[in-house]
Amino acid sequence: MIQDIILKAINNGIYALFDYLGAHVLTCLVPAFFIAGAMSAILPKEKILKYLGKNSPKYIAYPLSVVAGLLLAVCSCTILPLFAGIKKKGAGIGPAIAFLYTAPATNLLAIIYTGALIGWDLAIARILLSITFAIVIGMIISKFFKEEKEESKELVSELIEEQRKLDGIDGLPLHKRIVKRLEYHRLIIFFAILFSILIVGAWKLFESIRMIGLTVLVAFLLIVLKFWFKKEEIKNWLKETYRFFKTIFPLLLVGVFFAGVLTGLLPEKFLANYVGSNTILANLAGVLFGVFMYFPTLVEVPMAKTFLSLGMGRGPLLAYLLADPVTSLPSLLVVGKIMGKKRTLVYALLITFFCTLSGLIYGSLVGG
Numbered sequence: 001m002i003q004d005i006i007l008k009a010i011n012n013g014i015y016a017l018f019d020y021l022g023a024h025v026l027t028c029l030v031p032a033f034f035i036a037g038a039m040s041a042i043l044p045k046e047k048i049l050k051y052l053g054k055n056s057p058k059y060i061a062y063p064l065s066v067v068a069g070l071l072l073a074v075c076s077c078t079i080l081p082l083f084a085g086i087k088k089k090g091a092g093i094g095p096a097i098a099f100l101y102t103a104p105a106t107n108l109l110a111i112i113y114t115g116a117l118i119g120w121d122l123a124i125a126r127i128l129l130s131i132t133f134a135i136v137i138g139m140i141i142s143k144f145f146k147e148e149k150e151e152s153k154e155l156v157s158e159l160i161e162e163q164r165k166l167d168g169i170d171g172l173p174l175h176k177r178i179v180k181r182l183e184y185h186r187l188i189i190f191f192a193i194l195f196s197i198l199i200v201g202a203w204k205l206f207e208s209i210r211m212i213g214l215t216v217l218v219a220f221l222l223i224v225l226k227f228w229f230k231k232e233e234i235k236n237w238l239k240e241t242y243r244f245f246k247t248i249f250p251l252l253l254v255g256v257f258f259a260g261v262l263t264g265l266l267p268e269k270f271l272a273n274y275v276g277s278n279t280i281l282a283n284l285a286g287v288l289f290g291v292f293m294y295f296p297t298l299v300e301v302p303m304a305k306t307f308l309s310l311g312m313g314r315g316p317l318l319a320y321l322l323a324d325p326v327t328s329l330p331s332l333l334v335v336g337k338i339m340g341k342k343r344t345l346v347y348a349l350l351i352t353f354f355c356t357l358s359g360l361i362y363g364s365l366v367g368g
Contacts, residue, residue, distance in 0.1 A: 016260025315363020
C-alpha cells in the first residue's frame with residue numbers, strides 16, 4: 001500500500017517534469033533566459049537605475065514595474081530569469097519584487113481568463129489585490145533590507161559615452177540622421193524583438209501563425225545583431241545567458257518534480273474537507289495549496305474552476321489564485337538564490353499573510 005502511494009507520487013513528479021519541459025522550456029524559458037542575459041550584459045546600468053534604482057522616485061519605479069509585469073503573460077518560472085537580470089543590473093529590491101510578483105499573478109491574459117471562466121468579481125479582486133501586494137511587499141522589504149552600493153564611477157563613464165554617441169548627429173543628412181537615430185535606439189529595438197519572441201512563443205493559439213511570427217522575429221533579431229552589435233557584446237550576452245540558465249534551470253527542475261510528488265500525496269477529498277468554508281485555516285490552506293500545487297500561468301484558472309466545482313470556497317479560491325503563481329516551491333528556491341534566504345522568507349511570509357487575509361475578507365463579502 002505504501003509502495004503504491006510512493007510509486008504514484010514519483011510518477012506524478014515525473015509526469016509534471018515532462019509536462020513542464022514540453023510546455024515551457026523552448027517557447028517560454030529559452031527566450032526569457034536570453035532576455036535576462038541581455039539585461040545583464042548589454043542594457044546600460046544607468047537606464048535601470050534611472051527608473052528602477054533604489055534612489056529612483058517611488059511614484060516612477062513601482063508603477064513602471066507593475067505595468068511591465070501586467071504586459072507579460074508569463075509563468076513565475078519564466079519571470080525568474082528576468083527578475084535576476086534586472087536585479088543584477090542594479091534595480092532596487094522593492095521595484096524588482098513588484099515586477100517579480102505582478103507578472104505571473106496579475107498579467108492581463110490571466111485576469112481576462114479568470115473573469116471569463118470564473119467571474120469578474122473574482123478577476124477584479126485578483127488584479128487590484130495583486131497590484132497592491134506587489135507594491136506594499138516591495139516597499140516593506142526595501143525598507144528593512146539594505147541595498148547594495150551602486151557603482152557611481154561606472155555610471156558616469158557610461159553617461160559620458162552615451163552623450164558622445166549623440167554628438168554630431170544633427171549635422172548629418174536626413175537619411176543618415178534616421179539611421180543614426182535608429183542605431184542610437186538599437187537597445188529599444190533589440191529588447192522589443194526579444195520580448196515579442198517571448199510573447200509570441202508563449203501564445204498557444206494558431207500554431208502555424210505563431211511559427212511564422214517566430215521565424216520573422218528571429219530573422220529581424222539576427223539582422224539587428226549583425227549590423228548594430230559588436231562581436232564582444234554578443235559574446236558577453238550569450239555568456240550571461242548561459243550563466244543564468246546554469247544557475248536557475250536545475251533548481252526549477254527539482255522544484256517542479258517535488259511539486260508533482262506532493263500533488264500525488266494529497267488526499268482526494270482534501271478540497272471538500274479543508275477549504276470548503278471561509279475560515280482562517282481554510283484560506284491559509286488555500287495559500288499553502290498554491291505553494292505545493294504548482295501550475296503555469298493561465299493553467300491555474302481552469303484548475304481553479306475545477307476546484308470551485310469540487311467544493312472549494314470562493315474566499316480560499318481567491319487566496320489560492322493570489323498565491324499560486326508567485327509562491328510555488330520552484331519559484332521560492334530560485335528567488336532564495338537570487339536575493340538571499342532572509343529576504344525570500346520575509347517575501348513568502350508577507351504573501352501568505354496578505355493572501356490569507358484577502359481570501360477571508362473576500363469570502364465574507366461574497367458569502368463563500
